[in-house]
Every structure is written in C-alpha cells, then in structure tokens.
Amino acid sequence: MHMADALISPAVGGAMWALTAGVMAWCARKVRETRDDRLVPMMGVLGAFIFTAQMINFSIPATGSSGHLGGGLLLAILLGPYAALLVIASVLTVQSLFFADGGLMALGCNIFNLGFFPSFIAYPLVYKLIAGNDRMGKRAWSAAMVAGIVGLQLGAFGVVVETTLSGISELPFKTFALIMQPIHLVIGMVEGLATATVVAFVARARPEALVRGQVALKEPKGRSVVVGLLVAAAILGGIASWFASTHPDGLEWSISKVTGSVQHIPPSAEPWPAVSAGTSLSGLVGGALTLVLAVLVGVALKACNKKT
DSSP states (O other): OOOOGGGOOHHHHHHHHHHHHHHHHHHHHHHHHHOOTTHHHHHHHHHHHHHHHTTOOEEETTTTEEEOOOOHHHHHHHHOHHHHHHHHHHHHHHHHHHHOOSOSTTHHHHHIIIIIHIIIIIIIIIIHHHHTTOSSSHHHHHHHHHHHHHHHHHHHHHHHHHHHHHOOSOOOHHHHHHHHHHHHHHHHHHHHHHHHHHHHHHHHHOGGGGTTTOOOTTSHHHHHHHHHHHHHHHHHHHTGGGGOOOSOBHHHHHHHHHHTOGGGOOOOOSOSSOOOHHHHHHHHHHHHHHHHHHHHHHHHHHHHHHHO
C-alpha cells in the first residue's frame, strides 16, 4: 500500500507532509515524557523486524494480487501508539530513501496511512476494547483480526482519498474505492493473524514487554525477546524474502483493474523462489539501517530528556 509520487500532487503531498510532521512531533514529545530507556532497544529491533516482514508479499488466491504486512498495529501493541508511529516512519523512510519503495513526496501520506490509522484508531478503539488484558487467548486473536482489518481498510481508503484529491490520475473515486477496499480486507485478515502470533510469542516470553516495550536487556528473558526478534528479522530478510510473491501488490493491482490494463500484465519470468544474494543483502542491510535509525530516534529523545 506504499503510494508512489505519481499518484500525489505537490499540494496534497505537502499538506500530508505537514500533517504527518505535526503528528510525529506530538508523538516524539509523548515518548520523551515516558522517560523509559527500555523502550529504545525494542524500537530498533521491531523496526528491523517490520522492515523485513514487509518484504514478504503473499499471494491472494484467485485474484492475481499480493499483499504484505503493514506492521503498525503490532508496533502499537508492543510499543504504544506514540513510539509505534516513530518506528513505522523510520521503516518507510529507509524504504523510500534507499530502496525506492514509495516516493519522497508521498512519504507523508504513507506514514499517515500505515502508521496513524492502526496506531491511533485501530489499536485504542478496536484492539484494546476487544482484547482487554488478554494477549494469548481467543479475545486477543479476535481483537487482532478485527483491528488489523480496520487499520488496513482505513489506510486503503486514505490512499483513495489522497489520490482523488490530487487529481493527477484518471482513477474515479467510487470505482477505485470499490476495488481497493475488498482486496485490503483480505490483507487485513493476514495482518491480524500475523500480529496475534507475534504478540502471543512476546506475551509468553516476556509479558511486561507488552507495556510500552519494557524489555530489560540485563535479564535473560529480556534478551531472549530481542534476540528472537532479531533472528526472525534476519531469516525474513535473508531467506524468506526469496519466496515473496511476484504478483502486483494490492494498490498496483487495484490501479490496473480500474484502468483495465490488468489483463496486459505479463506473468513474471523470474524464477520462484527467487534465490538471490542481492535480495538477501537488501533485506539484511535494510533491516540494519532501520534498526539504527529507530535506535537513533530513541537515543535522541533520551538525550532531550537529560537536557530537561
């Protein structure tokens, strides 16, 4: 659901940059107010994990489309909504600057769509209300499923609205929405299942990590959570990325359906799985860059706390 610059006008892109920057400044102030140093390592580790998880496009049966995880809901559950938005911003910034995934002008839109909606709507208004204190039972799984769907539906609708307001494409609002929403309903279901799985793992290994990412690295259980997520990120970026679907993602597929060109998309000639040292290197380097950027954000906020 990463928007490209071609869909966005400078006016809409600039407005979304300003809105997103304001939200990020507010989130940074809120994270500073927690004054919890234990949040910093989890911000970095989860940033790397989400970056590599987003590399794994999964095919959506009978559609010719694919989807990937957004990660905003998972980050909100494990870090709280404020740190979650800063981490998803780190992920999307690395993708945009170093991997040409989503444009710079559209970066404000992408951060808002993939970060704000799951963190500040799906998490507090859906997940928390349904799950309560449950993190491993049926309520937690149901909450993750419903919240995952809500977050993706809102993000997909945000893409439709921002594209329509830009007025530089020939994508009619009603038709675009009617195609975007159903395909992202399926992606949201997968998002919910993946989120519930990771939350259940963390809840078993270190329950207190579910309170704003409070993992003490000096304790064995705290280190096990961090190491487990780092290993998972390395496997996702280094190996599992070979098995990513070659079908267009939900946004690309929707645009093709609206414009009527979907039938002209040739089947990929690339071998599958795409065993490639370059793909592995991209995943590992991208994950590492995201880890560093997210940690630097946390450290900078920590340094500001000391000054005040």
